[in-house]
Amino acid sequence: MFIKNCWYVAAWDIEVPSEGMLARTLLNEPVLLYRDTQGRVVALEDRCCHRAAPLSLGKKEGDCIRCMYHGMKFDASGTCVEIPGQDTIPPKACVRAYPIVERDRLVWIWMGEPARANADDIADFFWHASPQWRMKPGYLHYQANYQLIVDNLLDFSHLAFVHPTTLGTQSAAELKPTIARDTKGNGMLTISRWYLNDDMPNLHKRVASFDGKVDRWQVYQWSPPALLRMDAGSAPTGTGAPEGTRVPEALQFRHTSIQTPETEATSHYWFCQARNFQLENAAMTEQIFADVVVAFEEDRRMIEGQQKVLTRLPGRTMIPIAADAGLNQARWLLDRMARAEAAADGASA
Amino acid sequence: MFIKNCWYVAAWDIEVPSEGMLARTLLNEPVLLYRDTQGRVVALEDRCCHRAAPLSLGKKEGDCIRCMYHGMKFDASGTCVEIPGQDTIPPKACVRAYPIVERDRLVWIWMGEPARANADDIADFFWHASPQWRMKPGYLHYQANYQLIVDNLLDFSHLAFVHPTTLGTQSAAELKPTIARDTKGNGMLTISRWYLNDDMPNLHKRVASFDGKVDRWQVYQWSPPALLRMDAGSAPTGTGAPEGTRVPEALQFRHTSIQTPETEATSHYWFCQARNFQLENAAMTEQIFADVVVAFEEDRRMIEGQQKVLTRLPGRTMIPIAADAGLNQARWLLDRMARAEAAADGASA
């Protein structure tokens, strides 16, 4: 079962074309995404209420979708507004419409009770659209449950092993992160890692305008269900980065990693790596993107391998280690949300 | 579960070669079809009674099949007539043989109690073999339950949407059909649709020897489990077609659409479109066949899409509309047959 009452990402803005449609399964539900005549994104259940034909085989007509099996037409609220050959439309003839917010170049969707959807709860990803930052949006499809990806993102100890020549350095395996849990709301974890007087990782070396040792930071903010925002960078050692100063040559990145369950064993994954320097250097944008993809493929190989073992041998014990602190907190938060939702469903039933 | 006590189609005559064999799954049963030395079609369970080896990996010997695993030989009645290295043949050493009737170029099979098989119950498809008609036999394999195909065939309202440029015209969506149910026997539905003073559909235009408005008809006769016979055509408006007159230039077709379940989620589909004009025009035969295939692929795309949604989201409500009249009658008849069979099985058990 999935947590329903929270904002999930459904797509990058550019994945939902101004003409045409995008059919995507989210939390095991087939969803149809399209833009109305004003360009606003609409999300409908991708199943005609008549005989379960996919609306994604249908046709956009103005702000509406017409099922191209028997011609039933649905507006952006999911209400049937036309049944060919029939004057009366039964009140139950509607498909589910999902609350949608388009913000920071992401299409956010609310898969739970619509009345509880509040756009103010959506996390901030300002670097996606800000003129001070530059990024290229990325998407991966994963053959693994989304929580295995969350595990991976909240654990720094794998960097030295999974990514020895990309993201990792030897020190990465040795330094313990600081984890702080937000006591308000649904919980946010802030995991800070500072590498003082450290080597630059290769990813940084390739784009830096300076040499030598650095003070390097990775400050993760993880929010349920699966939103990771990272402030990361390298500044020449001793220029005050830990205290908050960022000298002009400091490499600053904002990283985005977002997952949405597709099914119990597959996931959507949106990511980008924004920077606040050399904004017009398109080759650098491509190089950073390519470097991230190489590193993410290293993760994918391991995580999909993990999913295969878990599918084959479900229910076996896992032995915790100290490096699990981050992922344990995240799993604890997700479990708490799932239990709260199940209890509320039970109470209202 | 499938209805068993009725005649199903197993193949077109030409699908069962005079040499060799045809292995086909029908109602989830593996069936082996071949011709004996007289050319008569034999249907045996495609599973040797010894150790379940497929007889379709065996060899035809005269009227018999020899399993090529251990050499057991079965005659056309399914009785084992030889066990190599063994003099006595146990009486239980037999495989199931299915009653078969070859008629109107179709191979009919009875998958239920053999004693109840009566060849007189087989529906008439005279245009398959008659010298007054010409057709090319077609076969499709469907990734969908056969009832979804029946639904489609008994509903005219989809024509304008699924087949806008092939079978459909705008008027098709607006005209209500007349449905008559046969009160005798296992039920036959006759659905008549007359389009008076209407445009010719493109399929007809391409082969007509006249222009202008037509009186157009589609008279369906649907019989359980999944047999559709259609008398369809276009005659120049006002030449008396609705009253039964068919002027020489009238385009007359007889259409056949027959389904047999392969499994719960896949089906066999045999079809043809016969005509009673320009019999020797082989190019026209091919053109009509190709046009039907194009239209049927339009249906297949929608119906297989429907099956995928139903498989992913089983048990959700369907909202009926007026256009469902035909398919509701068919589903009601099939349910009644299934319940009657289940009750009879219960009583005899």
Added chain:
Amino acid sequence: MFIKNCWYVAAWDIEVPSEGMLARTLLNEPVLLYRDTQGRVVALEDRCCHRAAPLSLGKKEGDCIRCMYHGMKFDASGTCVEIPGQDTIPPKACVRAYPIVERDRLVWIWMGEPARANADDIADFFWHASPQWRMKPGYLHYQANYQLIVDNLLDFSHLAFVHPTTLGTQSAAELKPTIARDTKGNGMLTISRWYLNDDMPNLHKRVASFDGKVDRWQVYQWSPPALLRMDAGSAPTGTGAPEGTRVPEALQFRHTSIQTPETEATSHYWFCQARNFQLENAAMTEQIFADVVVAFEEDRRMIEGQQKVLTRLPGRTMIPIAADAGLNQARWLLDRMARAEAAADGASA
């Protein structure tokens, strides 16, 4: 369920490289095989005890394996000897290690209770490594339960049908074998078949240094779970082969056919055909190997067909015939072992 407390083959020696690793599923368990610095084969559960990552995506370090997800290191006994960033290793941090014996060029593994593993119980396959014999090791992957392969190997009656032009002769279908069951231990079946004054099968003709009729023998020794050793050959008729004399020109073979379940519906299959003549004739080695492969592909086609029918139609009756004597004995022995194991598990639970 599989019988656990017996020696299974995991690999030919050459399948486990001196560098690198071999990941293989045995009895539904993912197993990792590698060689330590002394060249000894190690077998570990291919699942890190931390978060179920496959150790086969890890790295060999000396005699140990390091999981390349979070860096946990396991020695050849499966004990965790290092957790990066952590001083204390929890006592439960270990993966299962399987007893291994490398003998006669085979890697034997014990998947049951390690305390019960006794290397003396391993069957003798001396012709694999003896300087008096020559063979080329073979491996097949089968889409079938291993017992279907055992059935096939213990039944001579299929030779004339499945292998009419390779292993079989007409007389093969007619001659009844003699079966003797060992009354000691877990049971071994000895099935002897003598063809006196018979034609040479094609496989022998191609390599014989003489023509004419032969006395031909096949003496099978089958041991649970799925080990077949065959002493086979052809000697010129009347030269005393049945009494034990083997004239120099006699063709003598030792055949090995061993199966280990991979899953309930797939199997590993190791085989070879050793000979004690023309040892340095490499072309003959290749020819014999190729001939065996051709014959084994004939079996595979039939057995995989059988598995498909059994999967589709589970639980249907099988009619026994006289030729089943061998396979019935084997199935009876395997059932007895499985029942004994289940009873012991119940008693200790």
